[in-house]
Amino acid sequence: MARTASALHILVKHKELADDIMAKLKKGAKFDVLAKQHSSCPSGKKGGSLGEFKQGQMVPQFDKVCFSGELITPHLVKTKFGWHVVKILYRT
Template sequence: MKTAIVRHILVKDKDLAEQLKQKIKSGSDFAQIAKAHSTCNSAQRGGELGEVKKGQLVPVIDRLVFSGAERVLHGPIKSQFGFHLLEIKFRMEF
């Protein structure tokens, strides 16, 4: 079984997602940005989704989580919920 430790930020606007990505890349704290801007329930945990299993997330995000580079800020990625910024902390396979 594949699992990953992931954190993310969800916003409705692509331009805002791009702005937040640049702030994080410039050294702003991911968790603080998530708490201030993310519309996901994970915002109160600094964007931490915790451990997720393959197939647990919406398909476009799930594919990225289990194939994208680890420890890289990905996005914005569009889903039916809005635009995501995503960091895959690491993946495991049991």
């Protein structure tokens, strides 16, 4: 079972914007560019990079996707902070 993961994310308040970002990613838009433009999280300035984190360190919904979701494929996750577009880079 994975103990650490690395992910990028874009945090927005509204599902409509999250859906729009997902659509742009499917058309080939760069994740880091969209993160800098739209993310309300401080990580947006770093292209959405959260670096490496341990399982259980993030809120449960986010954690579940990061440790069970498909790598590289963007995922949409709702948490108490808003809507996250998450791209899992790797797990160890």
